[in-house]
Amino acid sequence: MTRLHKGALDKTPGATPVPMPRIQRETxxxxxxxxxxxxAPMIANALGEVYYVNLATRIAxxxxxAVGLNLAIGYGGMISFGHAAFFGLGGYxxxxxxxxxxxxxxxxxxxxxxxxxxxxxxxWLVAMLSCAVLALVIGAISLRTSGVYFIMITLAFAQMIxxxxxxxxxxxxxDGLPIYLRNQFPGxxxxxxxxxxxxxxxxxxxxxxxxxxLMQSRFGAALTMARLNETRLATAGIAPYPIRLVAFVISAxxxxxxxxxxxxxxxxxxxxxxxxxxxxxxMVIVILGGVGRLYGxxxxxxxxxxxxxxxxxxxxxxxxxxxxxxxxVVLFARGGVMGLLAGRxxxx
Amino acid sequence: MSDAVLTLSHLHKSFGALQAxxxxxxxxxxxxxxxxxxxxxxxxxxxxxxxxxxxxxxxGEVRLAGENITALSVAQRARRGLGRSFQVSSLADxxxxxxxxxxxxxxxxxxxxxxxxxxxxxxxxxxxxxAAIARMQLESRAETPVSELSHGERRQVEVACALALKPxxxxxxxxxxxxxxEGSARLTELLEELKHEVPILLxxxxxxxxxxxxxxxxxxxxxxxxxxxxxDEIRANPLVREAYLGD
Ligand SMILES: Nc1ncnc2c1ncn2[C@@H]1O[C@H](COP(=O)(O)OP(=O)(O)OP(=O)(O)O)[C@@H](O)[C@H]1O
Ligand SMILES: [Mg+2]
Numbered sequence: 233m234t235r236l237h238k239g240a241l242d243k244t245p246g247a248t249p250v251p252m253p254r255i256q257r258e259t260x261x262x263x264x265x266x267x268x269x270x271x272a273p274m275i276a277n278a279l280g281e282v283y284y285v286n287l288a289t290r291i292a293x294x295x296x297x298a299v300g301l302n303l304a305i306g307y308g309g310m311i312s313f314g315h316a317a318f319f320g321l322g323g324y325x326x327x328x329x330x331x332x333x334x335x336x337x338x339x340x341x342x343x344x345x346x347x348x349x350x351x352x353x354x355x356w357l358v359a360m361l362s363c364a365v366l367a368l369v370i371g372a373i374s375l376r377t378s379g380v381y382f383i384m385i386t387l388a389f390a391q392m393i394x395x396x397x398x399x400x401x402x403x404x405x406x407d408g409l410p411i412y413l414r415n416q417f418p419g420x421x422x423x424x425x426x427x428x429x430x431x432x433x434x435x436x437x438x439x440x441x442x443x444x445x446l447m448q449s450r451f452g453a454a455l456t457m458a459r460l461n462e463t464r465l466a467t468a469g470i471a472p473y474p475i476r477l478v479a480f481v482i483s484a485x486x487x488x489x490x491x492x493x494x495x496x497x498x499x500x501x502x503x504x505x506x507x508x509x510x511x512x513x514x515m516v517i518v519i520l521g522g523v524g525r526l527y528g529x530x531x532x533x534x535x536x537x538x539x540x541x542x543x544x545x546x547x548x549x550x551x552x553x554x555x556x557x558x559x560x561v562v563l564f565a566r567g568g569v570m571g572l573l574a575g576r577x578x579x580x
Numbered sequence: 581m582s583d584a585v586l587t588l589s590h591l592h593k594s595f596g597a598l599q600a601x602x603x604x605x606x607x608x609x610x611x612x613x614x615x616x617x618x619x620x621x622x623x624x625x626x627x628x629x630x631x632x633x634x635x636x637x638x639x640g641e642v643r644l645a646g647e648n649i650t651a652l653s654v655a656q657r658a659r660r661g662l663g664r665s666f667q668v669s670s671l672a673d674x675x676x677x678x679x680x681x682x683x684x685x686x687x688x689x690x691x692x693x694x695x696x697x698x699x700x701x702x703x704x705x706x707x708x709x710x711a712a713i714a715r716m717q718l719e720s721r722a723e724t725p726v727s728e729l730s731h732g733e734r735r736q737v738e739v740a741c742a743l744a745l746k747p748x749x750x751x752x753x754x755x756x757x758x759x760x761x762e763g764s765a766r767l768t769e770l771l772e773e774l775k776h777e778v779p780i781l782l783x784x785x786x787x788x789x790x791x792x793x794x795x796x797x798x799x800x801x802x803x804x805x806x807x808x809x810x811x812d813e814i815r816a817n818p819l820v821r822e823a824y825l826g827d
Contacts, residue, residue, distance in 0.1 A: 448698035450686055450705075457683050460672035463634070464680070467670070469658035469687030469745065478693065 258574035262527040265534065269295075270433060277426040285425040286497065291537045292432040293493045298517040298529030299439045300486030305515070306524030307447055308479040309459035313511050314370065314386030317393045318363045318484040320506030322491025324397065325359035327409040327501035334412055352417045352431075356492055363488030364481050366393075371480035375473060387508060394506040408502025415496050422496070432493050439486050444526055446482070455479050487514070516554070520561055522568025531569040583609050585779050586662075586749045591630055591640035593623075593803075600626040601637065602803040608749055613771065613780045615794035617787075623803040624783045625667050628751050631781075632664045633657045645748060658687060663747030665738035667754050667783075673727040677718060677737050680726060681709040684744035712744040713737075717766065732758035736767075743774075750780045756789055764789060791815065 269288060276284035297319050304310045332339045332348025340346040349355065374385045403409050414422045422428050446452050457465040458472040465472050495501040504510065513536070521532025536554070543550035565571050584607040593601035600623040608614050616624050629635035631642055633654040642650045649657050671680045682699060685708045686692060699705050713722050716736045726734060735755050742750055752771075756764045768789050771780060775793075784790050790797065790811075797814040799807040807817045814820055 445698075446695055448700065449696055450692050450694040450699055450702075453679070453683060453686060453699050454692040456675070457672055460674065461670060463654075463670045464672060464741075465683065465687075466654035467632070467634075467658055467664060467666075468684040468741065469655050469690070470683070470692050471653060471655040475692060 256574070258525075258527075258570065261570065261574045262530070265527065265530050266437070269530070269534070273426060273429045282425050285429055287537065287541060289425070289429040289432050289497050290494075291533050292429065292436045293490050293497060294514075294517060294537060295529045295533040296432070296436045296439050296493070297487045297490035297514050298521070298533055299436070299443060300483045300488075300490065301514050302518045302521075302524065302526075302529050303443055303446075303486065304480055304483040305518055306528070307443075307452070307459065308455050308476055308483070310375070310476060310480060310483075311383050311515075312374075312386045312480070312483075313383045313508070313515065314374075314388075314390030315484070315487050315514050316506050316508065316510035317370065317390040318367060318488040319491035319494070319510060319514065320393065320397065320501075320503070321363055321366055322359040322488035322493075323495035323501040323505045324403065324409075325362055325488075326355050326415060326492040326495040327411055328403055329355050329358070330411040330413070330415055331403070331409055333415075350413065350415045352415045352422065352496075355415055356489055359488050359492040360485045363484045363491075367481040367484030368477070371477045371484075375476050375480065387511070390506065390508060390511055394503055394508070397503045397506055404502070406503060408500055408504075411495060411499045411501065414499065428497065432497070435489060435493065439489075440526060443486075447526075451475070451478070516558060519558065520568055522570035525568065525570045528568050528570045531573065535569060585610055585645060586631070586781070587641075587643040588627075588631065589641045589643075591627070591637045591642070593626060593630060593635065593637050599803045601630065604640075604800070604803070604805055606798050606805065606808070608779045608781050610779055611776060612795040613775045613782055613793045615782045615784060615790045615797045616800060617784070617790060617797060618800035622800045624800055625753055626803075627800070628664060628753050628781070628783065631657075631751060632662050655687075658745060659690065661745075661748030662751065663742030663745040663749070663778075664751040665735060665742050665753055665755055667757075669726075669731070669734035669738050671726045671734060671737055671741075674725055676723050676725055677713060677729070677740075678706070678709055678722045680737055681712050681740050681744050682706065684712075684741040685709050688745050709744055712740040715743060715770070716740045730758065732760065732763055735759070736763075739767075747778055750774070750778045752780060753783045754785060755782075756784055756786045768793060 269291060273285040273288035301312065301315045304312045328339060329348050330350055333350040335348070338345050338347050370386065370389045374382055374389065377385055398406050414428070416422055417431060420427050420431065422431065454465060454470050454475045458475050462472045491505060494505065517529055517532035517536050520535055521528030521530065539550060539554055543553055561568055586608040588607065589605045591601050591604045604627060616627065618624055626635060630637045633652060637650065641648055644660055644662065647660070649660060682705050685705050689704070710722065713719060716739055718733065718736055718740065721729065721733060726737060729737065735758060739752065739755055756767055759767060764786060771782070771793055774780065782793065794811055796808070796810055798805050799814060799820050807814060807820045
């Protein structure tokens, strides 16, 4: 048992930092996909194909929703089946605010008067704060459980909120709520499809950058250990529960902001944004792209939205094909699409 | 016993009908190695679990530096200064040795809600972790994923994690197993040196190491302490010879 290999002696303990990860094939694939997402709508816009600009916007938004969920599932090991609650809440914040701004009625008249607004910066802030509060409540309770119970309880919470929205006539109930005029970003024309795309794309890049940075921090190290070996984390003196809870909240905030953008893209928010189908869809995107890979949601969302658009136009049975692909990914390509494109599984 | 760092009084623990711990009282004093020996299934690991909070005793009390910690969680006890190694190593297999040990340093420093600074560039985490790894003579394995280590090496990583916590009491569950004679000898030396920094409760089947290292020995059989004393007393004790040393 000789442990002193050649070279071990001239390494000063303590002086060498952990080597920086090399730029790998995966990084190139990530940037290529991101570049594609940025360039395609620009070209489409130049050709006057607004439809494809909006399609790219949709991909960017759905990717962002999945980036949020990936933080919970992929990095935190928390399999939430209720992220539609945050996606929908973000959407409703945008919708309700626009509704009151249009009507010129207050959102709240008691205890304080809160007027509606069509300022996106305010709407996003409110959407993120609302999602943070909701996630704090849902997470605080759900994270007492784990495994299948966690999946079911997050689903149950989301369903509660879904039925609440359906049965609340003020904001359209089952019919949903139209956003007649897209909410405004100071200094930009959000009605221009390419401008709105760029806003969504910027938000996505920000979400990716924040997630990447977060996962390299102390918080990320603790979250990773909470997923890999909870006992080790606790034995090191770090309680897993608060770490998970904070990660769950951040995850919800990202997904919620995506929801707010989605409502503005569609000019409509309805209970379908809160439904369990939506939770499932976001989860499918995470799995398709490769769980716990930073850019996995991007390839997952591209595949998902393109299939939905192309196959969905051809056959009503496109979900069957989606199911088959999903089955294939789960059985043969554990790393998801990113695993296929970038080779070997993620290494930590 | 004013100088006891760790005191267990009247601990009881059952798993269904099985009495895994039956009225166990013992203590760990500053500067000593207290060995806990006993046959397989005697309840040694179960006892460590109750000290560190991985298991809750049915009755009894655990005190660390005078404070009653019986109701505290694993993480709270670790922060108060309990470091342990597991008999069956409990590490993150896909992470490097360094990353595993760094978590302990992070726990010691007590701030995990830092969201921005990358840990791999944080010398205040990396350097103490490397020092603990060096102490276990695992420098050459620092970047290796734990999954590629031998069982013996994994246990050493466990010890490195415990050391990185700068504990007030160190609880080691069979740290020599799987090390081979050379590795055992080296670890024996290290523990001898270490006990002056932190008292050690040592579970070990390697009797040579136990008799060489231990200032005191407690013998656990079927959940009960059947003998307790300094090494020579235990070696001579007829009950122990019969129940445990097998003659
Ligand atoms: N979680 C558990 N549930 C039920 N029984 C358990 C549990 N943990 C331990 N036991 C039982 O308690 C008894 C004591 O186990 P323990 O692991 O503490 O023994 P030990 O002295 O550490 O043995 P060894 O030398 O083999 O490590 C054994 O009979 C074991 O089967
Ligand atoms: Mg044991």
